[in-house]
Amino acid sequence: MSALIREQIVAACKKLESSGLNRGTSGNVSCRENHHFLITPTGVPVEEITPSKIVSVGFDGKVIGIGKPSSEWHFHCDILKARPEINAVVHTHSPHATALACLRENIPPFHYMISVAGGDSVRCAPYALFGTEQLSQHAVAALADRKACLLANHGMITLGRDLDEAMAIAVEIEALCQQYLLARQVGRPTLLSADEMAQVIERFKTYGRNAAASHRT
Numbered sequence: 001m002s003a004l005i006r007e008q009i010v011a012a013c014k015k016l017e018s019s020g021l022n023r024g025t026s027g028n029v030s031c032r033e034n035h036h037f038l039i040t041p042t043g044v045p046v047e048e049i050t051p052s053k054i055v056s057v058g059f060d061g062k063v064i065g066i067g068k069p070s071s072e073w074h075f076h077c078d079i080l081k082a083r084p085e086i087n088a089v090v091h092t093h094s095p096h097a098t099a100l101a102c103l104r105e106n107i108p109p110f111h112y113m114i115s116v117a118g119g120d121s122v123r124c125a126p127y128a129l130f131g132t133e134q135l136s137q138h139a140v141a142a143l144a145d146r147k148a149c150l151l152a153n154h155g156m157i158t159l160g161r162d163l164d165e166a167m168a169i170a171v172e173i174e175a176l177c178q179q180y181l182l183a184r185q186v187g188r189p190t191l192l193s194a195d196e197m198a199q200v201i202e203r204f205k206t207y208g209r210n211a212a213a214s215h216r217t
């Protein structure tokens, strides 16, 4: 099991890089495995990441075996502890999500696909220094009832029941941020009402697993 998850994490890192969501050593990926989690190593360029370099960390924050985990291991650990239904966490500094995060605004329901995150907004967590427990607390709070949040002046986090879902939501959130930025350049987008968003969320429920993340009309 561990070998497969390690390979999936490496593949996800490569996809984040090739799709432009990550550059260099920014961004990181983790997956739950029984009573610990696997996470990308710190400071390793994506072309050098191999399954054996993925680091195993206990929920007490102690490394199991060898390696040094991503400097953001704290929020990966706390999110996986706080959200038993979540098994994968993706963090990126993707350009459009990060640009919006620098405005420190929640993303409102300007497009129905905002419901991909599980509600009628994507919250922006307050700023805190990277790698800190405070940033982790802000992230867990901003992610309540959601599978995505922005981190002020930093980037975004997405969650999934599995890595495929967390990755699909990351791609969708980056696209939504791009669309929202474009709309804001020429005007003030008309927002969907609470009723309209409730209808979208209800419709997605009937589509089944991963429906929102894979849905495009």
Ligand SMILES: [Zn+2]
Pocket: 026, 027, 072, 091, 092, 093, 130, 154, 155
């Ligand atoms: Zn970061």
